[in-house]
Amino acid sequence: MDPFQNRRWVIILIMLGVGLIFIFRLLFIQVINKDWSNRAAQISSTIKNIQPPRGFIYDRNQKLLVGAEQAYDIMILPKDIKEKDSLIICQLFNMSIEVLRGKINEACSGYNVSYKASVFYESLTKSEYAKIAPSIGQISGLYGSIKTQRGYPHPIAAHALGYIRKISKKQYEKAKKTNQNVYSRNDYLGITGLEKIYELELRGKRGNENFLKDYAGNKVEIIEKKPAEPGKDLFTTLDLDLQLLGEELMKNKLGCVVAIEPSSGEILSMVSAPSFDPALFSGRDFPAQYEILLHNDSLKPLLNRPVYNDKYRPGSIFKLVHALIALQEGVLQPSTGFICDKNIIGCHNHEPPSNLVTAIKHSCNPYFYQVYKRIILRGKNKNYFEDSRLGLANWEEKAKNFGFGEILGVDIPEEKKGFLPNVDFYDDWYGKKRWAFSTIYSNSIGEGEIGVSPLQMANLAAIIANRGYYFTPHLVKQVGDKKINSKFIQKHTTKIDSIFFIPVVDAMEQVVLNGTASRAQLDSVSICGKTGTVENKNFNDHSVFISFAPKHNPKIAIAVYVEYGTWGGTWAAPIASVMIDKYLNRELSEKSLKKKERIMEAVILNKNSDFTF
Amino acid sequence: MARRISIWKYIDKYLLILFLLLLVGGYLTIYSSSFDGLNETGSFWSTSSGKQLIWVIISLLIGSIVLLVEGSFIHNSSYIVYVIVLLLLVGVLFMPAIKGAKSWFQFGSFSIQPSEFAKLSCSLAFARYLSSINVKFQDFRTRIKVISILIFPAILIVLQPDPGTMLVFISFVFVMYREGLSGNILLIGLLAIIIAVIGIFLKASETNFDLLGSSISGNMFFGFILLLISVLSFLIIKFFVLPRYRKEKFYRLAIVTVIGIVISLGVNHVYDNLFKDRHRNRFQIMFGIKEDRTGDGYNIYQALSAIGSGEGTGKGYLQGTLSNDKYKHVPEQSTDFIFCSWAEEWGFLGGLLFIIVYIATLIRIVMLAERQRSKFTRIFGYCVASVLFFHFMINIGMVTGLAPVIGIPLPFFSKGGSAVLTFSLLIFILLRLDAERKVVLR
Structure with missing residues (x-):
């Protein structure tokens, strides 16, 4: 008998024991502990966001204002970076070794890990990338990745269009709380202008894709896909050619041009000078460029002057408002004449203002002193102070109908409402019954405390062009296939009868024909305009001009404000006329080309701006 | 014939x-x-x-x-x-x-x-x-x-x-x-493995103990414990075993003690001087002291993930998403790591069946042999x-x-x-x- 045959049981027991251990191990890995299963999901599948393409922005003739362009991000895979390449990398990207170290550290920390690629250098243009691509190919751990970013065929209308920028940490956290899951960490969003106002429409809806990948991260099979909803296109009211011309004309100047189609309130052009290239913000240099523009430039190019600067005094163009109110109130007849008494208020030499037309034509200051006096002092109260209060309150109410002192409601952010000095204001300033007409008469010539934004000035031109009403000025007429907001087709009336506009419009025609704005004349079309010369204590006066054309059935109303441009007729009027010529005739006449040349040669800058914001 | x-x-x-x-x-x-x-x-x-x-x-x-x-x-x-x-x-x-x-x-x-x-x-x-006849083990x-x-x-x-x-x-x-072959040799082998595993574990985890106010390495402490156990065993043998059996027991105890101490200290030497970082890493990963997804722990991390993803009943035949040639998340998925493929597609039930069939085969062979x-x-x-x-x-x-x-x-x-x-x-x-x-x- 075999003495060791019972040892078989030991061996069988060992086998059973090992089998049991494995069974419990499998039970633990597969059934009890879900960690490994979760890790497997992490290894084998990825949820990737699909970014919707941002909507394009077109001008009124379907010409592209903002589109897309290809750019290249340089990606870094830190685990593959070789020490020996560091010098080449530094040379390629013109950075010091410390900066490079910092960037590599950054690519391994936070949300990044060393075996996943992250962005090393952002937004190289095609030509920039072409230059370094061969060298990049030699460096392990660096490669180019193509992407689409905002593209600007022309560097124009930066203020109206606005710009987009990578979402900041703060904005991201905020967005996460309010509208869930709209933004991801590397998204761009509109910061100013139309990009901000129409952000939700432009950005579309993010999609995502859950796919299985192989060991190298290649997509093998899509499990689930939710396509992105592309952003809607914006069809603006801007006229690309007109905008281009406006920006050219306003080069080396401070100020604004705002052109409106009176019959619809559509803004044809909106120039804020000086301007900047919106493309600067869509690329890698954003923070640096932003700093320079914002802080180091005393000319404040980021300021959207047409809507934001409401501290512009309107000057003589406001005489039109006084005239219209006075006519409607019945305190003035078109035939009324006053003496041009320079003792009351300063004026220049001109023919006697024997009627309203002549007075407007020469912008006679004493005449409008009298007109404003008639509006304010109505004899409704025996007390001179009290009468002034009543009169001012009435005037303020009437002036508000022209859209002054209130927000018009244009569809870009940061619009300011301007200022109409009223009873409360003077009560605060001087005290009750401590002020009267004699204190506030400088309002009569648009000086004093009145503040008007250039948009409101252009709107005034549109009101007169329409003979009494306006539509809220706006920049967008169609979003995707949805027509505009109904508030933009609502007529706002000034409550001034159209009959009263006849002498005013006639006078404005005269202003251009043989008045203060003869430089605005065009052979082809009759322009109606009014100059303004806004007094300035420390430097040259500001040059203002509002106009519309043609006289009958006007197509364009325009306001031009050239800071420190001296006379209204010197710069603002010719700029307006060139713009009008362009818009109505598409080609500039020889006369306009000459004007344009003269305007473009002029450099009118004042680094010590009066306006503080 | x-x-x-x-x-x-x-x-x-x-x-x-x-x-x-x-x-x-x-x-x-x-x-x-x-x-x-x-x-x-x-x-x-x-x-x-x-x-x-x-x-x-x-x-x-x-x-x-x-x-x-x-x-x-x-x-x-x-x-x-x-x-x-x-x-x-x-x-x-x-x-x-x-x-x-x-x-x-x-x-x-x-x-x-x-x-x-x-x-x-x-x-x-x-x-x-x-x-062969005349041959005795x-x-x-x-x-x-x-x-x-x-x-x-x-x-x-x-x-x-x-x-x-x-x-x-x-x-x-x-x-x-x-x-x-004497069962004792098997036991001593088992004991040696256990001592070596404990030694490597203590070494890999860099455990330290406080002894009388001074910190000593876990391995030294373990050697000390082994010595203590053998002294204890010596005393037990001395007082509880009949004198005629003592000599043999002492002899065995001495061998076991020497082997134990030698292995315990040997591990120290091997770990510090002969092992490469790669080996040290493997042990640290095996003991769960360190998690390494990319370097030396990559294989096992991927393998465990694949097995774990099979869960109770698996993903179904040809439905694996980690351990096949389409995805290749598990290295050597057709050779040494093929069990991952099985466990991923058939889950715990499949794994259980596999182990039962395998152990049954082994036991059947033993029965045939006997x-x-x-x-x-x-x-x-x-x-x-x-x-x-x-x-x-x-x-x-x-x-x-x-x-x-x-x-x-x-x-x-x-x-x-x-x-x-x-x-x-x-x-x-x-x-x-x-x-x-x-x-x-x-």
């Missing part, structure tokens, strides 16, 4: 069915793990699963022939087979290296790995020698001879180098145990059981993270022609020998 028998009448149906289950399950898993989801344009037979199928068919054909061969012929040709394989092992060293090892004879797109055949040839030679000279049968192929395999396959020769310890009148067949049967068991234990232990990563195939599952042929022949030869159990007495 034995008289002719009808093989179908006497063949062990249980083992045959278990074997076929493993063979078919293994082939299906190979097919799935090398499935890349593409519509093959070329011939199926040139794909890796096609080649494997050829090997399976070859194995079945040769196996069927073996079933028809007389047991005495097998017995008589044992040494010849041993010598032929030994010559092949020498010859393979002159072949060009593939993946850094000179392990293969290459014939066109087929290759042969003689180290696999060594498992068969050694089993035959081992059984033949031990079953208790003799010291017998032991030396038995070990030298194993040591020559082992050395040749190490020269390739293929340390994983070499380790398989350790499995013959089980056979030796059955044939009379019912032999022929010593040769019994020893050979134990060789088969031991070799298969060792592969199973190390391979499954490795992929489930219980054993260090050693390149050892899973019999019938891992891809490899020589392997499937060898393991099939082990079974077929046993089946043939078993069928003759009532006929012959050798």
Whole structure:
């Protein structure tokens, strides 16, 4: 008998024991502990966001204002970076070794890990990338990745269009709380202008894709896909050619041009000078460029002057408002004449203002002193102070109908409402019954405390062009296939009868024909305009001009404000006329080309701006 | 001479069915793990699963022939087979290296790995020698001879180098145990492994203990404990054991103590001086001290993820998303890590079934071995059981993270022609020998 045959049981027991251990191990890995299963999901599948393409922005003739362009991000895979390449990398990207170290550290920390690629250098243009691509190919751990970013065929209308920028940490956290899951960490969003106002429409809806990948991260099979909803296109009211011309004309100047189609309130052009290239913000240099523009430039190019600067005094163009109110109130007849008494208020030499037309034509200051006096002092109260209060309150109410002192409601952010000095204001300033007409008469010539934004000035031109009403000025007429907001087709009336506009419009025609704005004349079309010369204590006066054309059935109303441009007729009027010529005739006449040349040669800058914001 | 028998009448149906289950399950898993989801344009037979199928068919054909061969012929040709394989092992060293090892004879797109055949040839030679009349395992000279049968192929395999396959020769310890090797040696071996594992663990985890105010390394502390235990044992023996047995016990205690201390301190030395960072990392990962997804821990992390993702019932055949050629998240998914593919697609239930079938096969082999009148067949049967068991234990232990990563195939599952042929022949030869159990007495 075999003495060791019972040892078989030991061996069988060992086998059973090992089998049991494995069974419990499998039970633990597969059934009890879900960690490994979760890790497997992490290894084998990825949820990737699909970014919707941002909507394009077109001008009124379907010409592209903002589109897309290809750019290249340089990606870094830190685990593959070789020490020996560091010098080449530094040379390629013109950075010091410390900066490079910092960037590599950054690519391994936070949300990044060393075996996943992250962005090393952002937004190289095609030509920039072409230059370094061969060298990049030699460096392990660096490669180019193509992407689409905002593209600007022309560097124009930066203020109206606005710009987009990578979402900041703060904005991201905020967005996460309010509208869930709209933004991801590397998204761009509109910061100013139309990009901000129409952000939700432009950005579309993010999609995502859950796919299985192989060991190298290649997509093998899509499990689930939710396509992105592309952003809607914006069809603006801007006229690309007109905008281009406006920006050219306003080069080396401070100020604004705002052109409106009176019959619809559509803004044809909106120039804020000086301007900047919106493309600067869509690329890698954003923070640096932003700093320079914002802080180091005393000319404040980021300021959207047409809507934001409401501290512009309107000057003589406001005489039109006084005239219209006075006519409607019945305190003035078109035939009324006053003496041009320079003792009351300063004026220049001109023919006697024997009627309203002549007075407007020469912008006679004493005449409008009298007109404003008639509006304010109505004899409704025996007390001179009290009468002034009543009169001012009435005037303020009437002036508000022209859209002054209130927000018009244009569809870009940061619009300011301007200022109409009223009873409360003077009560605060001087005290009750401590002020009267004699204190506030400088309002009569648009000086004093009145503040008007250039948009409101252009709107005034549109009101007169329409003979009494306006539509809220706006920049967008169609979003995707949805027509505009109904508030933009609502007529706002000034409550001034159209009959009263006849002498005013006639006078404005005269202003251009043989008045203060003869430089605005065009052979082809009759322009109606009014100059303004806004007094300035420390430097040259500001040059203002509002106009519309043609006289009958006007197509364009325009306001031009050239800071420190001296006379209204010197710069603002010719700029307006060139713009009008362009818009109505598409080609500039020889006369306009000459004007344009003269305007473009002029450099009118004042680094010590009066306006503080 | 034995008289002719009808093989179908006497063949062990249980083992045959278990074997076929493993063979078919293994082939299906190979097919799935090398499935890349593409519509093959070329011939199926040139794909890796096609080649494997050829090997399976070859194995079945040769196996069927073996079933028809007389047991005495097998017995008589044992040494010849041993010598032929030994010559092949020498010859393979002159072949060009593939993946850094000179392990293969290459014939066109087929290759042969003689180290696999060594498992068969050694089993035959081992059984033949031990079953010879006048040979008793208790003799010291017998032991030396038995070990030298194993040591020559082992050395040749190490020269390739293929340390994983070499380790398989350790499995013959089980056979030796059955044939009379002292159980104490097995126990001492087990004890040595336990001490080594604890030592490495303490070393890898860099554990420190406070002893009388001064901090000492965990390993020193462990050595100290071992010493304390042996002193305690010494006292126990001194006071509780009868004097006539004491001497023997003291002798054993001394050996165990010396081995324990030597291993414990040896681990210290090996870990600090001989191990490379790679090895240290592997142990740290195995003990769960460190998680490493990318470097040395990558294989096991991916393997465990794949197995874990099978959950209760698996993803379904060909539905794996980690361990096949389409995704390749698990390295060596068709060879050493093929169990991941099985466990991912069939889940815990599949894993359970696999282990039950495997253990059942092993136990059945042991039962067959034990019912032999022929010593040769019994020893050979134990060789088969031991070799298969060792592969199973190390391979499954490795992929489930219980054993260090050693390149050892899973019999019938891992891809490899020589392997499937060898393991099939082990079974077929046993089946043939078993069928003759009532006929012959050798």
